[in-house]
Amino acid sequence: MSAEPAGPGADEQGEAARVSAARAAMVAGLEEAGGLRPGPVRDALLALQRERLMRQAYVRRSAPEEKPSRWDLLDWRVPADRDELLGLLYGGESVLIQHDGEPILGRSPGPRCGGAITSMSSTVGMTARLLQELDLQRGQRVLDIGTGAGVTAAVACWICGDGGVVTLDRDRHVTDAARTYLADLGHRPTAVTGPGEAGWPVRAPYQRVFVSYAVPRVPQAWVEQLAPRGRVLANVTGSSPSWPGLAVITKTPGGRIEGELRAVEFGHRPGHGFERIFISRAFLDRIKAGDGGRGFRSHQAPPPDEARAFWLAVDALMPGLVRNWSADYLVIGAPACGSWLTARPDGSGAWTVTVRGPRDIWDEIQNVAARWRAAGEPTSYRLHVDAQGEQWVSAASGHPELTWSLSRRPANTDAEEEG
Template sequence: MTGDGTAGWPDGAPFDRIFVSFAVPRIPSALVDQLAPGGRALMTLGTSSPSWPGLAVITKTATGELVAELRAVEFGHRGGMGFDRLFQSADFRERITTHGGRWTQHSRLVPPADTERGMWLALDYLHPGLVRHFGAEDLAIGAPECGSWMRARPVGHRRWEVTVDGPRDIWEEIHDVAGRWRAAGSPHTYLLQMEADGAQLATTSCATLTWPLPDLPRTSGVAQ
């Protein structure tokens, strides 16, 4: 079958397993409706940034109850059609790694490790529009839409040289979310709540770290 992947295949439902091979910003309700009791669906949830994907795992119990979670993962699928995706041009990457920036200072704040993916996933939603330059030797992150960027490199024991440019202070944004993430217990997995009014939320068990999932784009991905 070919068509709108977020609409699923109603004529073939219900399904014991649903696997979506393109990223979506939120869980398509049609796919949840087509899941059989005892079934499970897997899909990449993403934002406009390609840097920090999440894996949504949705299970429908034998009684029809939905249990869903969002797991911070290293890799995910690309967005479907209609999914706007940010990227860093070669010129922007060169500025991040070589230019002097608006200010440079030394900091004893340690940036979160790459393995603390639950923090980076939360940053992606709470301070959207950021893209990681994974090819840089140092930690380098930019916001292509406004031209802001930051880089941080170690210069001694628990000392970092931090350079920031543009209207956003990305270094401050990182540590804002890192503090909130640690206060929530440093989760790598978040609960996904689907409300009766159609809203979808990612949250911790104690609701200390919560954000809404964006709407689906008007033109959705195409199934293979």
């Protein structure tokens, strides 16, 4: 007896099973890597249908420094795009969702040339770690600044309930798309458009504030809109992408503000108008050639990469430096002036060092290292915020050897980028 043909829904069922398996594999990978533990965030990520929240996504087709850049917009409705799009959505990396500030709803898939990506969804691992740190609870009022694709808003709705969640983005196209796609998933947070640095006082105070982009300092509005026992999480960094910091701001039941600045391995990209420096391929080639560099041996070693709080202090106290993490030895450049440093252990306990340029980067590192050691080699810092909006960082032990102010320069921290 011949087998009966598959029913009309067999293809759809097979596709749904494939997507469900990819989602489960993503969550399992996060657990194996130690970035996700049992609890509401894990359950929310396991339930979140990312292919319905991010129905289209960009993939870059050009080399990193090729001009003009070339992109393809993949679409879940196009069968030929689904395999690659499934890998993007559940592979764990950032998902690029907007090009050159375009409307997101109603776009035609296909190639794009030139321009830049203006909104994205952050890496899943970083999002999961931060959401767990936020400690979301049912019934909390949450302000999600930087809507992006709406992933953090979706998780907040799933855990806390839609009624208390406000998601804010500077771009109305991002807001419109998130509102539409979240509603398709059954979530209806308050989705609003406006400058991120102003927060959203209409629904304040908030028990939790989550920020999906980096800022040079914590805007005062975020602190003022925080409820007693509330918490703000935001990446606070300088212009270098090499050594990010995470600000954790809490408000005591009595209304006192307490802050901590932690050095972290990964952080969000900067907000709109907050430019980040980088080392170009041409600069790396000059460093590799070593032309004009001054070489010497040193028995003073820099603190290891794992001493992230030290390197965070380097970024703050000696700004303008960028680490080349792709090298298997220490390579740091100062793009603004062309100074650079290479340093390799020579196996005898000493380091072979080469420096070039008006800045002596090796001397700068050793100077900060001495101050860091004098302060007790702190692994995190106190972040001080006073009523007048002044913000400064000090070693948690209170030693004066390691203190710096956070810039008051305009940050243009409109909500955007990565949620």
